[in-house]
Amino acid sequence: MAGNGEEALYGEELRPGALVGEWVVDRVQVQGPVSALYRARHARTGVPAALKVLHPQVAAAAVALRRFRREAATLQRLSHPHIVTVLGYGELSDGRPFIAMEWLEGQDLAAELATRGPLSPREVLAVMEQVGAALRVAHAAGVVHRDLKAQNVVRLGPGRGGPAVKLVDFGVAKGLVPGAPGSSSLTHTGVVLGTPLSMAPEQIRGEVPDARTDLYAVGVLLFQLLTGMPPFQGTTRHEVEQLHLHAPPPRPGEHAPVSAALDAVVLRCLRKAREERHPDVDALLEDLRGAVLGGAAPVEVPRAVGLYVEARLTGEPGPAAMEDLDAGLERASTLAREAGLEVRVLGGACLLAVASLPDDVRRERELRARVLDVALALTGRDASAARFHVTVHVDRLTARDEPHGWADGAASAWDAEGGEGGLLHLPGWVRDDGEEGTPIVTGPALRGLEMDFAASLLPDAPERWRLSARR
Template identity: 55%
Template sequence: MTNRKDAPGDAPLEPGGRAWSLYGEELSPGAQVGGYVVESTRYRGSVSTLYRARDSRTGTPAALKVMRPQYTASRGALRRFQQEAETLRRLRHPHIVDVLEHGTLADGRPFIAMEWLEGRDLAAELAARGPFSAREALELLEQVGSALRAAHGAGVIHRDLKAQNVVVLSGGAAPVVKLVDFGVAKLLSPEEPGTEATSTGLVLGTPVSMAPEQIRGETPDARTDLYGLGVLLYQLVTGRPPFQGTTQVELEEQHMHAPVPRASERAPVPAALDEVVGRCLEKRREDRYPDVDAVLEELRNAVRGDGPGRVRQVRALGLYMEARINGQVDDATLEVVDTLLERVRARMDAQGLTVMVEGGNFLLGVAALPLGEDSERETRRKTLELALLLSEEPHAEAKAARISLVPTLHVDLATLRLDVGGRQGLGGGRLLRLSAWTGGHPGHGVLATAAALTGLEGTFHSEVLSSHAGLHHVTRLEA
């Protein structure tokens, strides 16, 4: 590796010896790694250590990441690390950190030498200055997006796009960013599920930007990075990630099932920006943008207001179906819940409702209401009839497991936009703020809001729920 007299290949690795002091588990100042000399330790992670070093020929500073010895026993991890490093070395782009060299120490530890970036990551930038305006966020994401475009074109998926992995360089008149850690940290510790290493080598146990397919253990693709881009956009303009939780499980559940919050409710940004975030954060990757260029195009339109108007607000209805468990919760009970919800999904599909959000014990079906007062009222009537049928249908297994289906119907504004195939679909809007209208169900019967019941007073009997003034208990009129 080197001809220095104190390198591991030239001196015995014995405790107390010069080589041991330089090349122990942590490298000491003066250690020669490839063409670089270690100056100091900057960050210690559970998988790797990051050092500041200097090119021994030019004196140029460099960042040196070295795998910890205990991980070198996995030949698969070593091979993938080296393959990833070689790919990144070929991937030259003004907004991607340069990989200068990679190789292996005499004891088998792989290393990557990268350009040294003077600055701080976006997470630190946000903490110091607060949220960015929509235009400032666009300027930053234009750079991040161009980096992703180049990476995807070379067949490289970042897999861990988040604020900590975008470095804002210091000293320029306008902010310039560089993207770091293209999945290298993920390859470093494949035996440790649920951990991620940041650009500094620190291990982060909470997946703040992990796409649903990653949580399920599926193979990431370019659309996985678009999910991370949506998380980053929301965080830039609001100062916080869209989903937060006290535990990893809680956070993963939100990524998998929770509706996307609206950035415009927390920051002075155009409502059209909510649609960009929402489409990036679709639970199914097939429903996201096809590529990063499509994201940037709509983000420019949203921020500058010069787009062709692909989104608009429409009145829509939402049928929230919850399987309420009133007895013991065990595997058999959960299987019954799954069976019931599959039947509900089939009935919703037949009624023209699209399941937009789902959780372990609930489904939300939505549909745009037709134009015309009579047509709209008839659609609401049919949906309310469906809710009553679903709540009343006898299911022996549900009765035995003490499970009841409790529907809530609501009408509000939702966003109508084009999906990846150019077809119209619903997404976002006030209708999907579930906490505003789904929290007051007593656990039996059918509830509906006043907006859902307008004009149906002579068709159904309704009583205002005493515990929640905004909801009505609905039954059929007596013959």
């Protein structure tokens, strides 16, 4: 075809009848910012196909062109019943690349949620078994999807031996191992790719993704399927990203009839630190089955917040100084109780107060904020002869194997979740970090409150912060 007829068929938007490789265009299905999706049919067999064609202005960019070709190579390598099948790929005469994929009769999960609302836990499990199987194959091949979301999971019609879902759109997939599709230099550390509503904190920070990055997106998808809404919503991309980075995730059970065990599975997926999520998709699915079907469901270890106050005299320990010390400890005891803590230890020069953290995310956050306010109040400078060294921490109330909580011997190694002996094993989390006047707060106690309190990380002390003020 020549002249105006050719221009009509092969303009920026392909018209019905345009021949793309072995496929004839029927109609445009979706116009996206980077590419267009067309319904087409094979010129000889008539079998329907989905054609993804890069827009001309995007195709002119070398990086975008390579990324598009990489998607085709990734999908061809990941042959699996729950991953969309690539039928072929190539280029139009003007250089625009295309991918021909199987045509999926059905609708994506976002459209399904919009029309029917949340799914039941058993329906969610059936969907996630299939999504998980697709991710297992991708991760085993060294590929992380990085854009798993409801729009990229298509539920097929029932005429294929029962409902099934397929994972689509590996456009921002990245290789985890050298030589895997996506392991090229097209994406570098510091470049953010993905959808804000589903992005893991490490993606937002531009860090190198791994399989656990997809598991965070699984948590977002689980929350959305169970409740009909994403866990974090905002009016701008920046606002949503800040929530993913700093805000504690809500429990699905706050919005839908979901069990505590299922809440625990979702919340573990949505942990800010990838090390705290499930190690792989199989571990996640095992916990999800237990939570939905019963049996060995995951149990979150009960946690509590602890406030430790140690009084120190600035001068000679005379009667007046001792009265100041006693008055200061009495004030600390009063403030701790008013904040909702129980005073467990009140000695001649120290105090330990604790409170179990509620399951409700908002109330849990409010309790920790009250304790940090108490810590700031106790370390304010005044004319008293007594100064207070204050530490706030979140951990188990007692050690795993010791019901009394006091561990013998040297202090255990302190990690991101605190001392191995729990809150009552003080050497595990209380240290002499130098100057009085500013409280010390550990990472688990500060987590999610960084926007409300000014704090600076202590040098050579990971997960320990010096608290300076309420913002």
